[in-house]
Amino acid sequence: MPSIFSGIGSANPIIGVFVGNTKQIVRSGRSLPHYGPVASLCRALNATAYIFSPQDIDYRKHQINGIAFDRKRGQWIRKKYPFPHILYLQGGLEKLDPKELARFQLAVKSSKIRPVSSPLEFNKWEVYRILYSRSSLRPYLPETKLFRSAAADLEPMLKRYGAVYLKACRGRRGEQVMRLALLPDKAYHCCYFNEKPVASRLKNFSQAVETIQAFFRRRGFVVQQPIDLIEYKGKKVDLRAEMQRNGEGALEILGIPVRVALENSPITTHALSYRFEKFFLEMMGYNEAALQDLRSRLNSLLYRIYQSLESRYGPLGEMGIDIGLDKKGNLWVIECNALSAMVSLGNAYEEKTVLRAFGNALDYALYKHRQNTAEKYKN
Numbered sequence: 001m002p003s004i005f006s007g008i009g010s011a012n013p014i015i016g017v018f019v020g021n022t023k024q025i026v027r028s029g030r031s032l033p034h035y036g037p038v039a040s041l042c043r044a045l046n047a048t049a050y051i052f053s054p055q056d057i058d059y060r061k062h063q064i065n066g067i068a069f070d071r072k073r074g075q076w077i078r079k080k081y082p083f084p085h086i087l088y089l090q091g092g093l094e095k096l097d098p099k100e101l102a103r104f105q106l107a108v109k110s111s112k113i114r115p116v117s118s119p120l121e122f123n124k125w126e127v128y129r130i131l132y133s134r135s136s137l138r139p140y141l142p143e144t145k146l147f148r149s150a151a152a153d154l155e156p157m158l159k160r161y162g163a164v165y166l167k168a169c170r171g172r173r174g175e176q177v178m179r180l181a182l183l184p185d186k187a188y189h190c191c192y193f194n195e196k197p198v199a200s201r202l203k204n205f206s207q208a209v210e211t212i213q214a215f216f217r218r219r220g221f222v223v224q225q226p227i228d229l230i231e232y233k234g235k236k237v238d239l240r241a242e243m244q245r246n247g248e249g250a251l252e253i254l255g256i257p258v259r260v261a262l263e264n265s266p267i268t269t270h271a272l273s274y275r276f277e278k279f280f281l282e283m284m285g286y287n288e289a290a291l292q293d294l295r296s297r298l299n300s301l302l303y304r305i306y307q308s309l310e311s312r313y314g315p316l317g318e319m320g321i322d323i324g325l326d327k328k329g330n331l332w333v334i335e336c337n338a339l340s341a342m343v344s345l346g347n348a349y350e351e352k353t354v355l356r357a358f359g360n361a362l363d364y365a366l367y368k369h370r371q372n373t374a375e376k377y378k379n
């Protein structure tokens with residue numbers, strides 16, 4: 001990663017890494033797996049990095065009570081820091097209620113903070129509509145509706161497809177995803193994942209609606225056509241593409257780990273992941289030509305998705321895109337994540353790739369920081 005060491009000049013950036021909860025991290029007493037590389041890059045750059053979460057922000061004093069790992073003492077030290085120049089989001093936005101989220105976004109917007117990735121969390125319904133507005137992407141989108149009423153949005157979809165996926169607009173990690181299927185005797189089969197796959201049988205439509213309402217409570221959710229995902233040993237499989245802009249601002253695909261679900265799980269999250277090549281060549285028995293064909297179709301789709309979302313939201317530092325491959329070989333867009341914890345990438349790919357991911361993130365942040373500084377001198 002030579003680019004990160006070059007051309008920064010005398011700029012001395014402060015990097016804030018945003019996570020869900022710093023208290024938990026301090027309590028664990030251990031450094032984070034990815035913090036080491038970030039910290040050593042920062043030392044090389046003469047940059048300061050700290051980690052913080054929503055509770056640590058003092059909006060009035062414009063300060064952040066962040067934490068940094070002291071290697072010598074082997075513990076986290078909490079200290080007051082100024083707001084960062086560069087913000088690296090590592091999740092946690094879903095823990096904010098809408099008011100807190102708006103406040104945080106406003107603080108980012110109104111200060112000089114440069115987010116590496118956008119300080120927004122995608123809304124599944126909004127993203128669907130953006131992608132749908134591109135006619136070339138439509139064939140890759142499972143039919144999706146925002147749930148407004150059971151009669152208008154759920155019943156017709158169930159009739160058409162025999163099953164649906166229900167997903168909270170602001171959900172992550174498969175925690176707000178339910179699969180509902182119509183059974184031959186007019187009862188329903190409902191399943192979701194709560195630490196393990198949970199399934200139940202619902203007698204009739206009104207019981208199904210009650211269950212859904214209790215599951216999502218007041219959160220908005222979408223109703224989606226089920227994708228007939230390929231399977232490995234009877235377990236569902238999907239792909240998680242990790243994409244980033246690098247230190248030259250260019251887009252790259254870091255890796256496309258393949259996720260294999262747990263037995264009987266409606267989602268592939270929280271299970272095993274494999275390197276793309278290993279999975280298709282060794283486990284699925286593809287030949288090189290079939291692998292190349294799949295890869296080139298995927299690449300073209302992924303770049304188009306990324307660019308469509310950037311044309312709406314502005315430059316995005318990174319994105320994790322969930323893609324389904326059905327049994328007929330068609331590709332489908334499952335969802336896009338503005339923030340990616342890169343869990344599957346970390347599990348399936350070697351350390352070199354993970355380091356590249358973090359290097360790219362900081363490189364890109366610094367690239368934007370330099371652009372920003374250059375602009376300031378121009379004015």
Ligand SMILES: Nc1ncnc2c1ncn2[C@@H]1O[C@H](COP(=O)(O)OP(=O)(O)O)[C@@H](O)[C@H]1O
Pocket residue numbers: 142165167171172173174175176177224225226227228229236238266267268269322324334335
């Ligand atoms: N329409 C669908 N058809 C089949 N599987 C789906 C569908 N939507 C979601 N899934 C499964 O559920 C998982 C989680 O759904 P996703 O939309 O990615 O929500 P989350 O934000 O929770 O990650 C996906 O990775 C996929 O395995």
Ligand SMILES: [Mg+2]
Pocket residue numbers: 173174322335
């Ligand atoms: Mg997902």
